[in-house]
Amino acid sequence: MVETENTSPPSVPPAEVEEVELYHATSFWTKYVFSQDAKIIAIQYSGVAIAIGFVALVLSSLIRLQLGFPEMFDFITPETYYQFVTMHGMIMVVYLLTALFLGGFGNYLIPLMIGARDMSFPYVNMLSFWIYFLAVLVLVGSFFVPGGPTGAGWTLYPPQAILSGTPGGKGLGIILMLVSLALFIVGFTMGGLNYVVTVLQGRTRGMTMMRLPLTVWGIFTATVLALLAFPALLVATVMMLFDRLLETSFFMPSLVEFGDQLSYGGGSPILFQHLFWFFGHPEVYIVALPAFGIVSDLISTHARKNIFGYRMMVWAIVGIGALSFIVWAHHMYVSGMHPYFGFFFATTTLIIAVPTALKVYNWILTLWNGNIHLNTPMLFSLGFIVTFLNGGLTGLFLGNVIVDIPLSDTMFVVAHFHMVMGVAPILVVFGAIYHWFPKISGRMLHEGLGKIHFWVTFVGSYLIFFPMHYIGLVGVPRRYPELGDAAFIPDSVATLNSFISLAAFTVGVAQILFLYNVFWSLRKGRPSGSNPWRATTLEWQTPHTPPAHGNFGPELPLVYRWPYDYSVPGAAEDFLAQNDPGSLDSGSST
């Protein structure tokens, strides 16, 4: 008999850790600004991440203005174009997605879902946010220094990142970028240690690891990855700062810049790439794993059916996380590294496709024989399946070294990674916000506006990125501000580019609808009650909505079952909450 079955006798082991007295805020400042309550910190993290995310959205529109209508806008020069591209990429990957999934959703959901009153180290948790906030301020500051922000591409490859041929290379731009990244990593490490310790030590009685909702599994594993991967980036940023400021030569070989012999010598540009991607590839899964976890819970709840193959889902998350550390050089097939690396990294990369594919199968097998509510969280989840499947399959092109050779550094790559780690996780972010907004605010988001938001965002994004693959197939390189006059590029590519840009503007404008929905619903939304989706996990069982300080009232909940007891045969309702002792086993409960 499997532990996950509802027929297992309700057993509640004794608490491993005694309850400790909570920190209680007394003033407005300690309650809402320098708060140590994970829920407030979560909202602060999310607010800042979404705000800076809108900056990245505006930057993407500027990129598309240039690509769709080249030479029409005088303020977009090659310099500014590269600055837009760089800042868009860096903000989206690090300052929006990482911060939002871990700092935002992690902080809000981990304590509530595992039945804890707060994070294990609330003070450090607060520091984590404020250092993140400082990192964002430094990043934003780089827009306003002479020379502007760095235009080195989000990968910041040396030598060009710190030389004068690149925007911000000799000014403050690259320095502020590196400082901001280092700050981000310091702040994240504080939060990350908290999330890991809280999941391992703070679970309420009965909440075994194999009864954790997949959301928690996803965020937990992603945090472990981040704690192991970010140090590589930290080292790289510090070394590059030294190269830039002290003229050390960690990444700088002897070179001649515009006729001048520079004093550098003996460093390795490829070493930076290894360090960057040793962080950079796990980073993809730092964004993807929380999305995997959250979408599993959304699909299960709104299809009223248990997640299919829970144990395999857990092991797939852990397995993907482990494998993600030995695939990094598939970003470097054309870097000039030793060609025999290609055999190893192509093999590991394609192996990772197996657990990933199993996750997709299990999501759709959860839909099978379900009772599917096509509300906004479910629609966004379906949108995720389509875009993630698409982006995952094009990953099989780029992961297979010989196929990558012709396609690398073309628009095919841009289309692939936007589909798989841009559009897909962001659709999950939206689905998650529609799903948990009632718990956070006590009010429902407007469903009609939400559906319009979904369809425009989903269909629009597909129309942006699906055709973009074919521009790459033609051979158009990425990071080109205009197509130029190469003979192999037909004029029709420019037409397609204009179309893609129009789709991008439409999607961009649709996000205003989302913001409007949030602000309108905060005041006028339909009151939700404590458990509007009739969900099983603990955050929906709190005595107050939004949950009060300490989350669960005087008594912590006891957990009797896994989080996916939907439509259990013989049960009175179509869901059994995790803290519901159940009426099936008449002998052992009451």
Add this chain to the structure above:
Amino acid sequence: MGVALAIVIIVIGSVLFHLFSPWWWTPIATNWGFMDDMISLTFWITGIVYVVILLFVAYCVYKFQYREGRVAAYEPENTKLEIWLTVLTSVGVVALLAPGLFVWFQFVNVPEEATEVEVVGQQWFWSFRLPGADGKLGTADNRLISEDNILGINPNDPYGQDDIIIDGNDLHLAAGQPVKMLLRSVDVLHNFYVPEFRAKMDMVPGMITYFWMEPTRVGTYDVLCAELCGVGHGYMGGTVLIDTVEDYDLWISEQTTFAEMTTNTGIEFTNLVEDP
């Protein structure tokens, strides 16, 4: 119904777009047709998976959409099904990986008869060097670069004296003759990229990278830079021509060697650098 229909439309639309897209790869000009075959194979396998899975999702959404009174099934696990899916997926992955690695093996093993051609990238133009009569390129180093020695060729290396230097002009290659492209950078990362060649590789200051190919189709091709190299990256163009052997021999007889260049400028290199 609407949602299921939307998914079906996305599937059909994507397949039709793929079939009728006027945007397709350039006609190949080298021996790397295998790469095109691998892309086609990958399109087939991933395309079938994409269509099957999304149609299944559409069916589920249509068939199991919420109805008052419907009770969802309760089925936590199905080990047999999960094993089957794992095996099937693994077969698909092997079908892609095995031929891919086979071709990669050919790509990284340069044939003996390949002649060397050096491409040098700098912000933001290309230069080229051919081995000359002795068939060998002389050594070179960025530290030797000066106004009179733009590629940093070692003047004490006898192999370098007859090297042919092509500066500010087009590169010519002979059809049917395998070449090993040796890639070098003066300043930052670049990438020697000709879409019709399929093969490409970064050029990294401080090291020599390479790829090999056999030009097969006579013609004129655009060279682009494919690795971000600063503000001029999008404008770092060049031209390479694939000639018949006769045309190539004629062209090469008109080129200038390193020795001729240095003699013309009258600069004495003998004691400028130590032998490496």
